[in-house]
Amino acid sequence: MIIKNGLITDPASRRSYTADLLIKDGILKKISGHIDASGEDQVIDASGLTIAPGLIDTHVHFRDPGFTHKETLHTGALSAAKGGFTSVICMANTSPVVDNTTVLSDILTRSRDEKIRIYQAASVSRSLKGEEMTDMAALRAYGACGFTDDGIPLRNAAFLYEAMERAKELDLPISLHEEDPAFIKNNGINHGPVSDELNIFGSPSIAEESLVARDCMLALRSGAHVVIQHISSGRSVELVRIFKSLGARLHAEATPHHFTLTDEAVLKYGTLAKMNPPLRGEKDRQAIIEGLSDGTIDIIATDHAPHSREEKERSITAAPSGIIGLETALALGITSLVRPGHLSLMQLLEKMTVNPAALYRLPAGKITEGEQADLVIFDPEEQWIPQEYASLSSNSPFTGWDLYGKVKITICGGSIVYQDQTP
Numbered sequence: 001m002i003i004k005n006g007l008i009t010d011p012a013s014r015r016s017y018t019a020d021l022l023i024k025d026g027i028l029k030k031i032s033g034h035i036d037a038s039g040e041d042q043v044i045d046a047s048g049l050t051i052a053p054g055l056i057d058t059h060v061h062f063r064d065p066g067f068t069h070k071e072t073l074h075t076g077a078l079s080a081a082k083g084g085f086t087s088v089i090c091m092a093n094t095s096p097v098v099d100n101t102t103v104l105s106d107i108l109t110r111s112r113d114e115k116i117r118i119y120q121a122a123s124v125s126r127s128l129k130g131e132e133m134t135d136m137a138a139l140r141a142y143g144a145c146g147f148t149d150d151g152i153p154l155r156n157a158a159f160l161y162e163a164m165e166r167a168k169e170l171d172l173p174i175s176l177h178e179e180d181p182a183f184i185k186n187n188g189i190n191h192g193p194v195s196d197e198l199n200i201f202g203s204p205s206i207a208e209e210s211l212v213a214r215d216c217m218l219a220l221r222s223g224a225h226v227v228i229q230h231i232s233s234g235r236s237v238e239l240v241r242i243f244k245s246l247g248a249r250l251h252a253e254a255t256p257h258h259f260t261l262t263d264e265a266v267l268k269y270g271t272l273a274k275m276n277p278p279l280r281g282e283k284d285r286q287a288i289i290e291g292l293s294d295g296t297i298d299i300i301a302t303d304h305a306p307h308s309r310e311e312k313e314r315s316i317t318a319a320p321s322g323i324i325g326l327e328t329a330l331a332l333g334i335t336s337l338v339r340p341g342h343l344s345l346m347q348l349l350e351k352m353t354v355n356p357a358a359l360y361r362l363p364a365g366k367i368t369e370g371e372q373a374d375l376v377i378f379d380p381e382e383q384w385i386p387q388e389y390a391s392l393s394s395n396s397p398f399t400g401w402d403l404y405g406k407v408k409i410t411i412c413g414g415s416i417v418y419q420d421q422t423p
Ligand code: DOR
Pocket: 061, 093, 150, 151, 152, 177, 274, 275, 276, 277, 303, 305, 306, 320, 321, 322, 323
């Protein structure tokens, strides 16, 4: 395969240049100003398009096993490919939970049938109960790429500290869902004017901030690579900034919904704007954008959380939290961050490719000769409207939005795994 005339944007080298790419046997064989395409059976003309490393999402829920009416490994992989992602990390809150090597091996074995790279995180605690630690060494040996009880916070600080020490020994990241349930009466909706209007108490930001403060200290003391997942509060961003400057090996993920929307969206989109942690106020959104811009937040991850239509049609307090995100992530990054001038396209791509690859040591995230050919080809200027999803679910508040940045082709291991068919 030869890809001609694309604008290569490679965050690993921070270089942007026009070149041709030659791909053979799944490997990027040659990058050059001109490669002769005669005799090559597959030639892609990428004139006017941007070529970046295949995107990496460190936080997805593919619901398989256990909730395959919402998503499966297969539909999740299709959704990822459509969004330009070639590597994803699945969370452990499946049923059964990924807290043992049997469940882990089953998922990883079935993932090999899919056309993108699916990695799996294992849980920190058995059954996500926060009481008994999983056999982290065995899980690592069987291929777990990190540890997380995502969806459920770890309440016991001493337990978590020990888990951080083990994760450090195993040299894998530990990722944290930061919401102390003691503060929360109704999850998924920020406590504030919007929850007042809905006549509910909601979930105050102190629920997140108190755990972030605690865990920043545990990260500093343990020396583990600790990820604050889906950061939602401005004060949490400030805490991460301070503790990073003190030397903690901290990382933070921001989701496209937290940097695009505020809790006002709940009034407009109802349960489609309900997620954990919830959307907060405009000051928080601005603080997340500032954190992304100054490097405090190093990863953009979707928290792709499919739920069925029936579940999301329940009342605001009864519906489950979470929205899908893979198919709109790049466009929301371009629309909400790049076009308004908060981040350069290079900075955006850095947080969706090279940074996550470095943290999880994934063989991806750069455009270099000799590396596997995982690429996304997109038009950063093209406007489009999300209407239909490859995901099995469609719980997104962004359906019908006018977005910039359209994925045209996704290539994983040298094969086209998604191609835009719209004219
Ligand atoms: O809103 C959310 N939904 N947040 C999470 O952390 C978990 C996710 C889910 O699994 O549905």
